[in-house]
Amino acid sequence: MNEITQKMRETARGLLNSGQVALVLGWEKGYPWYKSAPAFIDRGEDVDRLVFDEFCHNNLSKYLLDLVAVEGRIALFVKGCDSRGINRLIQDNQVKREQLYIIGIPCPGLKDPDDAAGKKQGDEIKDAAKCQDCRYPNPVVYDLLLGEKVPVAKRSSETQALIERLEKMKPDERYEFWAEQFSRCLRCYACRNICPACNCRECVFDRATPEWLGKANNLIENQFMHLTRAIHVAGRCIECGECERACPVNIPLMALNRKLINDIEELFGEEPAGLDPEKKTPLGRFELDDPEKFM
Amino acid sequence: MSIETNLNVEQQGTGPQAWEPKILVFACNWCTYAGADLAGLSRLQYPPNIRILRVPCSGRVNPQFVIRAFQKGLDGVLVAGCHPGDCHYSTGNYFTRRRYLLTKRLLEYMGIDPQRFQVRWISGSEGPKFQQVVTQLVEEIKAMGPNRKMRDQE
Numbered sequence: 001m002n003e004i005t006q007k008m009r010e011t012a013r014g015l016l017n018s019g020q021v022a023l024v025l026g027w028e029k030g031y032p033w034y035k036s037a038p039a040f041i042d043r044g045e046d047v048d049r050l051v052f053d054e055f056c057h058n059n060l061s062k063y064l065l066d067l068v069a070v071e072g073r074i075a076l077f078v079k080g081c082d083s084r085g086i087n088r089l090i091q092d093n094q095v096k097r098e099q100l101y102i103i104g105i106p107c108p109g110l111k112d113p114d115d116a117a118g119k120k121q122g123d124e125i126k127d128a129a130k131c132q133d134c135r136y137p138n139p140v141v142y143d144l145l146l147g148e149k150v151p152v153a154k155r156s157s158e159t160q161a162l163i164e165r166l167e168k169m170k171p172d173e174r175y176e177f178w179a180e181q182f183s184r185c186l187r188c189y190a191c192r193n194i195c196p197a198c199n200c201r202e203c204v205f206d207r208a209t210p211e212w213l214g215k216a217n218n219l220i221e222n223q224f225m226h227l228t229r230a231i232h233v234a235g236r237c238i239e240c241g242e243c244e245r246a247c248p249v250n251i252p253l254m255a256l257n258r259k260l261i262n263d264i265e266e267l268f269g270e271e272p273a274g275l276d277p278e279k280k281t282p283l284g285r286f287e288l289d290d291p292e293k294f295m
Numbered sequence: 296m297s298i299e300t301n302l303n304v305e306q307q308g309t310g311p312q313a314w315e316p317k318i319l320v321f322a323c324n325w326c327t328y329a330g331a332d333l334a335g336l337s338r339l340q341y342p343p344n345i346r347i348l349r350v351p352c353s354g355r356v357n358p359q360f361v362i363r364a365f366q367k368g369l370d371g372v373l374v375a376g377c378h379p380g381d382c383h384y385s386t387g388n389y390f391t392r393r394r395y396l397l398t399k400r401l402l403e404y405m406g407i408d409p410q411r412f413q414v415r416w417i418s419g420s421e422g423p424k425f426q427q428v429v430t431q432l433v434e435e436i437k438a439m440g441p442n443r444k445m446r447d448q449e
């Protein structure tokens with residue numbers, strides 16, 4: 001059992017037993033060994049289920065949307081990316097900061113569960129795509145920090161490499177690439193459901209009047225759904241990479257999200273989402289001297 | 296939706312000679328629509344390949360409209376509104392500017408040719424500019440041929 005896990009359990013036990021919080025969100029060991037599932041703990045004696053290992057992928061901030069009815073404070077463990085998710089939800093008035101007790105974990109980087117699937121415990125496993133060039137491994141908002149802050153390593157990622165490869169392609173090749181990806185989509189909406197930037201009370205994809213998105217599962221509707229999703233999370237995506245991990249057919253969604261993040265930074269000079277809970281999102285504000293490259 | 300149904304009607308004819316581009320223009324009520332009106336009143340000639348759709352403000356145009364337009368058979372889309380600073384609603388077109396800079400990048404990243412989707416500022420007094428923008432757009436799209444990407448197959 002690692003040091004962080006030990007500290008997590010002690011902290012959670014203290015918080016629950018003293019009645020400071022009503023619920024603790026963390027992770028517990030799942031099955032098989034390369035999965036760690038979210039854990040919802042409301043009794044002091046259950047805290048020994050909590051773990052932190054290199055497979056604690058779930059961004060727990062999303063669950064806060066389902067827990068609005070909980071009376072009392074909610075404690076949750078966050079990695080760097082997850083903490084930005086909390087800022088996003090505060091920005092959208094979805095949660096109140098006072099209701100949360102945020103326990104930050106400086107994240108050493110997680111491993112790819114898909115890569116681990118065929119391997120034995122202890123084998124060399126590659127880093128998860130989202131962690132390869134993580135810019136904020138340390139939580140940006142917390143009440144308590146477990147452990148020492150970790151340095152930010154400048155590394156290259158598979159996602160960025162894919163974006164660069166796509167940008168060099170001819171338009172027709174790019175179109176073929178994305179058409180192939182989107183034609184595999186099952187429209188299970190896992191990418192939306194797991195996304196902390198997707199917090200509309202009624203999603204545009206679920207609306208029947210007007211029916212923005214048809215029910216048929218074909219390339220056209222899938223393209224419409226994915227482009228709409230990308231535009232809707234533009235400037236709000238916190239790069240937690242959950243959409244890509246949740247996707248059952250492995251569509252490289254982060255290559256879409258990350259591209260828009262790059263563009264927003266390049267065009268408007270906006271900082272990444274989820275750093276400042278007070279600021280408006282890049283598409284929800286403007287500057288008088290924004291570029292006008294299309295004129 | 297009735298607009299989609301009308302746009303979905305395939306143009307008649309055979310061979311590349313018979314093909315004429317179909318272009319959708321989202322025109323803001325206060326500037327571009329007045330500009331188009333002025334172009335008409337001044338008897339300025341421009342190709343009849345455009346369909347004007349009047350919107351209250353260029354900020355009303357949702358990127359989903361643009362995606363759907365391509366899917367329903369349009370060969371080009373133009374979003375046009377007031378110049379920055381002239382918006383009837385003070386700030387609408389500033390949002391348009393940010394939104395469509397990004398949408399344009401996204402559509403290019405998806406493999407749509409950048410000429411097919413354009414954004415322009417055309418004021419109520421710029422009838423000749425409307426004529427010139429539309430003429431140029433139609434010429435460019437004619438040279439490129441029909442849009443085969445993102446087309447609905449039904």
